[in-house]
Amino acid sequence: MNSSSLPQAENIPLALLTEIEKAITHYPVSRRSALLPLLHLWQNHFGFIDQSAIDWIACKLELNSIAVLEVVTFYPWFRQKAPGRTIIRVCRTLSCAMAGSYELHQKLCHGVGIDPSAHGNHEMPTSADGKFSIEFVECLASCGSAPVCLLNDDLLERVSLDDAEAIIEKYS
Amino acid sequence: MMQKQSLKNILNLMSSLIEHPHPREKRIVFANAGKPDYTPDIQTYLKHGGYQEAKKAFTMSPEAIVNEVKAAHLRGRGGAAFPTGVKWGFIRRDDGKAHYLCVNGDESEPGTFKDRYILHRDPHQLLEGIIITSFALNIHLAYIYVRCEFRHAKRIVEKAIEEAYENGFLGKNIFGSGFDLDVYFHEGAGAYICGEETSLLESLEGKRPYPRIKPPYFPAVLGLYQSPTIVNNVETICHIKHILRLGAAEYAAMGSEGDGGTRVLCVSGDVMKPGPYEMAVGSVTLGELIYDICGGLRPGRSLKAVIPGGSSSKVLRANEIFKINVKLEDGTMIEKEVPLLDMVMDATSLAAAGSMIGSGGVIVMDDSRSMLWALNNLNQFYAHESCGQCTPCREGVLWMSKLSTRMLREGAQESDSKMLHKIADNIAGRTICAFGEAASWPTQSFIDKFPEEFSFDEQNFSRKH
Ligand SMILES: Cc1cc2nc3c(=O)[nH]c(=O)nc-3n(C[C@H](O)[C@H](O)[C@H](O)COP(=O)(O)O)c2cc1C
Ligand code: SF4
Ligand code: FES
Numbered sequence: 001m002n003s004s005s006l007p008q009a010e011n012i013p014l015a016l017l018t019e020i021e022k023a024i025t026h027y028p029v030s031r032r033s034a035l036l037p038l039l040h041l042w043q044n045h046f047g048f049i050d051q052s053a054i055d056w057i058a059c060k061l062e063l064n065s066i067a068v069l070e071v072v073t074f075y076p077w078f079r080q081k082a083p084g085r086t087i088i089r090v091c092r093t094l095s096c097a098m099a100g101s102y103e104l105h106q107k108l109c110h111g112v113g114i115d116p117s118a119h120g121n122h123e124m125p126t127s128a129d130g131k132f133s134i135e136f137v138e139c140l141a142s143c144g145s146a147p148v149c150l151l152n153d154d155l156l157e158r159v160s161l162d163d164a165e166a167i168i169e170k171y172s
Numbered sequence: 173m174m175q176k177q178s179l180k181n182i183l184n185l186m187s188s189l190i191e192h193p194h195p196r197e198k199r200i201v202f203a204n205a206g207k208p209d210y211t212p213d214i215q216t217y218l219k220h221g222g223y224q225e226a227k228k229a230f231t232m233s234p235e236a237i238v239n240e241v242k243a244a245h246l247r248g249r250g251g252a253a254f255p256t257g258v259k260w261g262f263i264r265r266d267d268g269k270a271h272y273l274c275v276n277g278d279e280s281e282p283g284t285f286k287d288r289y290i291l292h293r294d295p296h297q298l299l300e301g302i303i304i305t306s307f308a309l310n311i312h313l314a315y316i317y318v319r320c321e322f323r324h325a326k327r328i329v330e331k332a333i334e335e336a337y338e339n340g341f342l343g344k345n346i347f348g349s350g351f352d353l354d355v356y357f358h359e360g361a362g363a364y365i366c367g368e369e370t371s372l373l374e375s376l377e378g379k380r381p382y383p384r385i386k387p388p389y390f391p392a393v394l395g396l397y398q399s400p401t402i403v404n405n406v407e408t409i410c411h412i413k414h415i416l417r418l419g420a421a422e423y424a425a426m427g428s429e430g431d432g433g434t435r436v437l438c439v440s441g442d443v444m445k446p447g448p449y450e451m452a453v454g455s456v457t458l459g460e461l462i463y464d465i466c467g468g469l470r471p472g473r474s475l476k477a478v479i480p481g482g483s484s485s486k487v488l489r490a491n492e493i494f495k496i497n498v499k500l501e502d503g504t505m506i507e508k509e510v511p512l513l514d515m516v517m518d519a520t521s522l523a524a525a526g527s528m529i530g531s532g533g534v535i536v537m538d539d540s541r542s543m544l545w546a547l548n549n550l551n552q553f554y555a556h557e558s559c560g561q562c563t564p565c566r567e568g569v570l571w572m573s574k575l576s577t578r579m580l581r582e583g584a585q586e587s588d589s590k591m592l593h594k595i596a597d598n599i600a601g602r603t604i605c606a607f608g609e610a611a612s613w614p615t616q617s618f619i620d621k622f623p624e625e626f627s628f629d630e631q632n633f634s635r636k637h
Contacts, residue, residue: 026356026358027356028313028354029270029313029397030377030378030397032377032378032379033376033377033378034378035378036358036359036360036361036375036378037358037359039361040320040359040361061378063378067378067379070380071378071379071380074363074380074381074559075360075361075362075363076361076362076363077320077321077360077361077362078361078362089321092549092552092553093282093483093549093550093553094282094283094441094479094483094535094546094549094550094553095282095283095440095441095535097549098441098442098537098541098546137321137362138280138282138364138553138556138557139280139281139282139283139284139364139483139553140321141279141280141284141285141287141288141319141321141322142285142288143282143283143284143285143438143440143441143446143533143535144189144285144438144439144440144446144447144448145189145446146440146446150321150323153323153324154323155323
């Protein structure tokens, strides 16, 4: 995407604007309540949230930019840098760990050349070729089919080490 | 072949764990969601008797509905097991204020996996519950707050909401009753703390989701936009229509005393058949749940520990014996010794055992598990999820996590387990929200129940992991 150098706010497609206006109508009592929905719509479209987005959304919701930034930095889901093309989030918590999620995470990371210890801090560990981001996340509410991970938007259950290989192969 | 396997997983948005009810289950809330051919559209729901109870609700008085819920002894399924009817009783219908309903679908307590099935597979059941609740409490605006990791929930639930509007079940003058109700879906953004009800409200208001202090910020008094607000779990709201359908008496009789109906127990960890099991409240003991319903442990293994109600509930040790007060036929109370496996899985019994039914997330651990390793895993969870608002919690959970990690990697020093326990003791009871307790109870109970695994000289086993 060559638009990554351009401030995102200078490149808002009409469809996104329409969705933003619609989302705001869901909060008749307070415009500020539309902040999370707007950030989601934005990140779903652009892949991350840049400074221009923070200012634009602040202006849209009649807030100071800091009120948007402090929300962006609080939530693990939001990011301020572009992630890899395929995002894998491996559940780290107890039931999944008991079922081997650390081994799974390690196998995935090694498979695409990411350091498995480099997780956290609002920056998704991303492979050098930009194809994969892999991170640990906390319980994904599917502990009965551990270990699980989110592959982009889809939940994968009972993921074996062989599955890990198949995933890397398919998305490389 | 492997590739096929993962592709199958990808297409099959969620597992079929729910599609195989055990004969001892009593499915009400999962009755539709568990059918392999059931689809989440409104036609299917209507074919299965959907929206009959919502229609019926509008023929009743709002007070009568609240009284039914009280008499049904429904207790919240989100964690605190608070009686729902009592909570609803805090709302005064005619105080002239706006009232709100926020349905808690954050589902992030480790060990809990039930609400997703409803959101993905039977969203209209939830909407029907919302309609009845809103009518009973004079609510005209409701939000369904769902964690954003349920990537498909937004599409599915918003479709259901749209269908309900088209059918006149939502919007203006619903069911021709003159009553107006708007419902919207709201996505979280990956923070566990947003499941705490006041944090959820801050999150909905577009702020950093720092929990509010109680008193005065009880949601039913000063909730969303500082107005009286009911926060209930997804499963709790789904039970409402079944209370109207069965009648409070029958619903209450299905369960234990003061704890009516059914409850989904989510079993994970070291059992052969993990899954969500909807059981009549009090109809199973822990032993029956593990050995009869979940197919027991892996071959050659023995039971070591059970976390009975989500990761925040206190751990129980396999050979523990509890002294529990039980009521005899003639009403007299006696104290009885109950071994762990004979413990009935309801709110009262688990509270008597010093733990809680919580969110119904049962995590089973066999003798291959190190308790230090397991606790360290949970400590890392709480360290990651503290919102950082109160000093004891923010500093304490990180400290506990660092300490247990060091004990695991390098072996415990003599003072470590005491120190670990002391940090937990200094968090619990000294924070703004119940996360403080949730984060301390694992450490306190793991060390108290399994002292040998945290001691100075019992480190060989732990270090294997
Ligand atoms: C740290 C923390 C996390 C919580 N997470 C959830 C959750 O994910 N889902 C939920 O329904 N309740 C959760 N709760 C409980 C809610 O605060 C609240 O009690 C519940 O939603 C009320 O609904 P109920 O009465 O129907 O159970 C959590 C509580 C705490 C203290
Ligand atoms: S107890 Fe922890 S999670 Fe709760 S408000 Fe305080 S710092 Fe935040
Ligand atoms: S522990 Fe992984 S889904 Fe719950």
